Amino acid sequence: MEAMKETVEESLREMRDTFASGRTRSLKWRKRQIAAIYEMVKDNEDKLCSVLFQDLGKHSTEAFRDELGHVLRSATVAINCLDKWAVPKQSNLPLLFFPAKGKVISEPYGTVLVLSSWNFPISLSLDPLIGAIAAGNTVLLKSSELSPNASAFLAKTIPAYLDNKAIKVIEGGPDVATILLQHQWDKIFFTGSPKIGRIIMAAAAQHLTPVTLELGGKCPTIVDYPTISKNIKSVVKRITGGKWGSCSGQACISVDYVLIEKSFASSLIDMLKPLIRSFFGDNPKESGCLSRIVSKQHVQRLSRLLNDPRVQASIVYGGSIDEENLYVEPTILLDPPLDSEIMNEEIFGPILPIITVRDIQDSIGIIKSKAKPLAIYAFTNDENLKTRILSETSSGSVTFNDVMIQYMCDALPFGGVGESGIGRYHGKYSFDCFSHEKAIMEGSLAMDLEARYPPWNSFKLSFIRLAFSEAYFKLLLLMLGLKRST
């Protein structure tokens, strides 16, 4: 670890020197680095698919949709939009400040630390990197130890494509993260669990470093069956895709559990079962389309959640586990107890609890009884229910009649609230996430208002009162002596 400490110190020194040199502020440099990320992904598509298969058993199509394609798009958007994003924004100042002018300029924070997660080890590393570079920072990326092949790829390949005096990768687990967190950074961007998010925030607080925490939680999915019954086939497909189709449910925005009125639950289950078979075959383990659980520890965690006898009794489909092959069968639970661990911990795996309610409106109470989720999904055409969800619950996002696509849509901010995170990124929001918005005021010495300065009197007090309320006509009258001071 002594050697690692030295590596970190040396890396930080070099990145700070590079930032101080001003090189990373040039838009040309930023675009060149982002273009290099694009080329790196393009040149290494097969290799990347292979490492994602080795680490997570991800099918190459899923890998392209969720990781490579996402990064390529993100890089293209950043290159195409950077000039526009970086333009200082003129502010329309109130007349009160005439003749001063105002604007906001986005300046890079400086040297940024990105700590990423293993479930989308390529996109969750490269997407924040694109944002940090677009904003003009130098960056150190620590990839996750739980996806070692993806991590090794990033550590080996990034220096071959990018300016390695400005952008660095360090591999390692909590011990390395701990060393990194002992240093002062200008911004920390973390993707991971709320538990470790707290450790990151506490370390950042020592230096008052701003943080973005992209965390997780339980994402509920309301199925308001009567209002969407005409399209129920699409609804079931979307739920199946949103639970099992992306890293086998190991995604922060996966469908965690479904809420549905009791009388419709069996119809939903009857449709989910054949659809799981049609997506993943009669033997999903061999289908090649279902990602593996990342580690034995995570299989054991899922096994523990299922082993509660009350949860066991709720299994209506699946339930088998093969720890050796890191496989958990797609599993459906019907009404596991709300106080069970599985209904209080983020599942992060291929298990879908279906919770029945007497009236679909009761879903809102259940959602509100838990921490603020990263996403709420609701299949409904009832405008009243939509309004209630929007106004009575709080979450990183709400998606009606679909799941997970909000992540792909870079015109929308992506991030959590409360237990599910702090801050947001994607598209222009990534640029903002890694920029400090600096307020610029260009004053004028052409005129001076004596009312700003002591000695104080009732005229000056009246002047200030009227100025704050922008009562310009009354101000004029006061200055002309046509209005009395109050």
Ligand SMILES: NC(=O)c1ccc[n+]([C@@H]2O[C@H](COP(=O)([O-])OP(=O)(O)OC[C@H]3O[C@@H](n4cnc5c(N)ncnc54)[C@H](O)[C@@H]3O)[C@@H](O)[C@H]2O)c1
């Ligand atoms: N919001 C998002 O975009 C998003 C995306 C993916 C995953 N997640 C969330 O991440 C969680 C799963 O990912 P995970 O298992 O990698 O999370 P994690 O919190 O265990 O680890 C995340 C990162 O923190 C580091 N870390 C672990 N222990 C640490 C410690 N004691 N001190 C400092 N750093 C430490 C890890 O090395 C890794 O780089 C889930 O909660 C999931 O919802 C969120």
